[in-house]
Amino acid sequence: MKRYLLKDYIDILKKENLVEDVCLCDSILNTSIEKLEHNSKEVANNTLYICKGLNYKPEYLNEAIVRGATAYISEPENVTDPDFPHIVVNDIRKALAAVSCMYYDFPADKINMIGLTGTKGKSTTAYYIKSILDDYMKEHNLPDTAIVSSIDTYDGKECKESLITSPESIDLQEHIANAVDCKMQNLVMEVSSQALKLDRVHDVLYKVGVFLNISEDHISTIEHPNFEDYFASKLKFFAQVENACVNLDSDYIDRILENAQKSKKIITFSTKNEKADVFAYDIKKLTHTSISFRVKTSKFDEEILLTMPGLFNVENALAAIATAMVLDIPFKNIYNGLKVARASGRMEAHVSKDGNIIVIVDYAHNKLSFQKLYESTKQEYPDKNIITVFGCPGGKAQLRRRDLGTLSGIHSKVSYLTAEDPGPEEAVDICKEIAEYVAKEHGNYKIIEDRGEAIKEAILDNPNSVVLITGKGNETRQKIGKKFMPCLTDTQYALEALEEYNKKIG
CATH class of the missing domain: 3.40.1390.10 (MurE/MurF, N-terminal domain)
Known part of the structure; x- marks a missing residue:
């Protein structure tokens, strides 16, 4: 070097x-x-x-x-x-x-940088884009795509579980340099509000920048003092973007589009506005784990198949399609990539042997993601009860306790409140605070501090239900105090409980 x-x-x-x-x-x-x-x-x-x-x-x-x-x-x-x-x-x-x-010798100038920001959907969209690009690169015998996400980080030289969404600038530049050394042509990364506010991505120019949505989140003394600071931090993104892909269905869209003018080109996507550059229609749930829709652009009008549940994932797929179009990726690679795309710990569906219990493991952890999750679940499973297992992190984003408690109280038959990276606080104290908001909506709740036990009881004690396990996805560590302690993933806990249920029914 x-x-x-x-x-x-x-x-x-x-x-x-x-x-x-x-x-x-x-x-x-x-x-x-x-x-x-x-x-x-x-x-x-x-x-x-x-x-x-x-x-x-x-x-x-x-x-x-x-x-x-x-x-x-x-x-x-x-x-x-x-x-x-x-x-x-x-x-x-x-x-x-x-x-x-x-x-690191200005590595971002030597690779296509693709950035995604927004309150919800960054990880899933990042993996949708990676899957599309990987399909194209494999067809041409080229290296796969690097990714820096809140799930994991892969730069061609190492693959590891991520602790934060967007790493410090010196660490980010090392990952980009590694990808360049490995002859990779594309790097997809989530760009958090903190990364923008604290200039971790300063001097990084993005070939494509995706703005997914905006809603109140990360409001605390150590993050953003108010929504305006959070939103303004997100909007800084456009000054570093060459081609902006914008969701016309987002709240505050006029302000988003106004700031997107800083980019050289704007590509829009929507499930509601037919005038969008990338428009989805005829959206259908096929099975517990698959969705189809048609997508209309200036280049094609074709059917797409997603093999992840959650009707809201259509928006994420549209963002990936818009990105692929900027990069001149053919439709066949878009179709193939989306058909097999997965994001670990995001909308993973597991069904009991008798079909009575559906378990969905998802990373939903803020107001917007909970709203979308409940909306989709009620639409997809109108005849089932909703059970939610969740907590809130300690020492940050305190408003989530109110928001998530309120939403779960409204939509869940029972809320199971449990540990979710309590950090400097006691998990039971966080749960009690959330419980106040569940109770205000006349919701039922149980506080079970042990996350594995909470998941087990939620699954075994609630027949004819959709059990939503949110907040940690497939993370293998729980933050307690200042330490990250190893733990089973939510998927592992869920599968153990489903196995026990299946044995009981014979």
């Missing part, structure tokens, strides 16, 4: 008007930077160290210097060693993103 000199990093920071002062001697300007770090424990000789983070402490810089840092980058308030070579910047997050791009 190409190595840049310290002076090159200073130049790029100056080019972006981020530099306030440069305090170092000319003799080190030609030093080759061998490592870029914001973790002081990982610093080695010839490292450019970044003083960043809400929890930054002066001792971190001291450790970085001892370990061999050449210089450090800091905002004015964190210049705790004025005698050591340093660059003072006015925005440490943008600075980190800029130098990360340079350190």
Whole structure:
């Protein structure tokens, strides 16, 4: 990999008007930077160290210097060693993103970057797009598609479960560089509101950017103080997008389209507006796990088959089709890709032997995703009771407790409230808070802190029901305190309970 000199990093920071002062001697300007770090424990000789983070402490810089840092980058308030070579910047997050791009030799310029933002549907849509592109690439004997999502991250060199939706800029640039090294042509990634607000994707230009929808979420003291801050963060996305794919069925569509004008081209999709560039009609549920619809564009009017449940997934499929059209992917690859597309832990349907119980494992975890899930479930299973198993995370997005409790109280025969990454809080306290909102809607609820037990009881004690297990999908870790503790996935818990049920009925 190409190595840049310290002076090159200073130049790029100056080019972006981020530099306030440069305090170092000319003799080190030609030093080759061998490592870029914001973790002081990982610093080695010839490292450019970044003083960043809400929890930054002066001792971190001291450790970085001892370990061999050449210089450090800091905002004015964190210049705790004025005698050591340093660059003072006015925005440490943008600075980190800029130098990360340079350190990895601007990899995003060498691959088709496809970004997705929105309140609901990012992961499923990302995997729909990947499946379409993989079908096309396989046909042409080319490498498959990289993905950075809230489910997992795959860059050609490694595949791992993700802890956050959009990684820090230096980690993101490494994944993009790995994909480029592996000769991949496309990378699909979810772009969270936090990534946009905190400039993790600063300096990344997207060949295609998808805006799925917007609804109130991530409102807390450590995320967004209010909906306007959340929405404004999402809208920043369009300034980095060449071709914008926009859902005309989203709330606040006029404001979204106004901001989408920052992109060179806008492609619209809809299940309601026939004037959309990509329009779905004749939507049908075929089985517990399949849906068909027709899609009309300027190039074709054809039938599509999805083998994931959830009528709302038609919108996600339209977003993937719009993306594929921008990239000139033929219809046959679109059809083939969508037919086999899966997103782990998203709308996974499992049915008991007698067909009496349908279990759906989904990642739904906010107001919009719950609304869509209940709407689809009632439409698809009008004769069955709805049972919901869920919780809310600790230490963030506190409004979800009200929103999800209210919705479950309205739509569920019984709400099973359980642990869902309680983090710094006690799971039972979170459940009790949710229960207040369930009760306000005259809903029935049970608090069972053990997630596996909650899922088991929900399935075994509720015949003729659709059991919705939401919030964690196929995650294998539960955040308790500051630690991520290993656990079974919701699918594993569900299958164990269904096996027990099937044995009972013979």
